[in-house]
Amino acid sequence: MATGRMNQLVVMVNLCSSVVEGIEHLMAYEKNERLKEDAVTGLLTLEENLKGFKADNSVIHETRWMAEVIRNWLFVFDQEFKNRLYRWYFSALKELRNLMTAEIERCPVCSGKGVPHYGAVFYREGGESDQYVLEPIRVFMKCRDCGNYYLAKEERGLPNGKKTPQRTKARCERLLAHIGEFASEGTMLLIGDEKSQLYKEARKAGYDLQAMSLEEAGNRKEGGKGTYRIVLIDRIPRTQDMKLILTRAAEYLAEDGILWFDGPDLDRSIKNLEKKGASMWKGEAAEVCLTDRGIHALADKCGLSVRTYRHVGTASGRLEVIARKKE
Structure with a gap:
């Protein structure tokens, strides 16, 4: 669930605590050069990271001040310094909390609020x-x-968690029939496991089929990429990087090709929960869920245009999307 930026903020919170603990030890052992060096390094690292997040200038300035006075020994460790140290610590933590709140409010699809x-x-x-x-x-x-x-x-470790259900043979057949309305033949790239039910049914349907993992699809060199009439993403993993995954998949599309992908339909899932009188579903939830309006914005960010989409699923809703490269 956490983005790379959120993980970095968590590391910064831990670093703040470590720095204060190190300075407290330095106050007791003033001649310890290693403690002094560690404190200065930690503070300068925090300063650079705070600048990268465009944090409040007063917090950045105070962090730099703390590093400079400790590095140059321009003070005596007394109660006044200790009070300033703790004022800096609590102001830095408050700013990091504000940055975390802003990160939580930042949409992973479009960076909106x-x-x-x-x-x-x-x-x-x-x-x-x-x-x-x-x-x-x-x-x-x-x-x-x-x-x-x-x-x-x-929260992790929810009670009675269960694995994500796999597609049945009948559902794969319906999926491929829907794709066949737009591309009934031609080369097909399935981004996923060739042992999956979807791969087996696509093979039976007679498509000129190739499979590769999501990692392979993202790591192949530009010159080695082929183009396909149909690209299917078997299952997008639990990640906030849906935009990156779709952008990479679109690079394998022929000019007149179609990309098929699906994602959770939160609105339908919530309606199903309301019918059952439950406030949550068992198992982990997806990081990004799609909406009728939202799939067009997502596709646009990936250089795609939505050709058609449909709502499927009864127990947990899904949105299945067919898109093309933007003209």
Whole structure:
């Protein structure tokens, strides 16, 4: 769920704590050059990272000041310095929390602003029999700009988790029949496992078929890429990088080719949950979920245009999309 930027912010929070702990030790052992060097290095690293995130200038300046005075020994370790150290620490943590909030609100599809859309809670008993703790364990955001959903919070180890169901033979046949309305023959690239049911049914359908893993599709050199009339992404993994995956897949398309992919339909899944009277589903949720309006914005970001799409699934909804390269 966490983006690379969010992971970096978490590392920065931990680094802040380590720096303060190191300076506290330095205050007790002033002649320890290794502690001094570690404190200065940590502070300068934080300063550069804060600049990269365009953090508040006052926090950046104070971080630089702390590094300079420790490096040049322009102070005596006293209560006044200790107070300034802790003021810096709490202001840095506050700024990092603000940056984390901004990152959570940043849509992974279009970088627009997301707002809370759906939250599932979990009841846990408290210390006394008449108390309970209400914990949000799953939160989806909705992007105001592109209209897609993305996962902002999910606790691991949810009870009674279950694996994502695999496509049945009948569903694969229906999927291929739908594709056949736009391209009934020609070369086909399946990005996924050649042991999958979809690969087997596509082979039976008579397509000139090749399969490669998602990693292979992303790592092949430009000169080695062929073009295909049909490109299928068997299953997009649990990631916020859906835009990157679709962009790479589109590079294998012939000019008149079609790209097929699908993704979770959160609206339909929530309606199914409401019918059951449940507030959450079992198993892990997808990182990005699609909407009728959102698939057009997503396709546009990937240099594609949506040719057609349809809602499928009963227990958990999916959106199946057929797209072409933009003219």
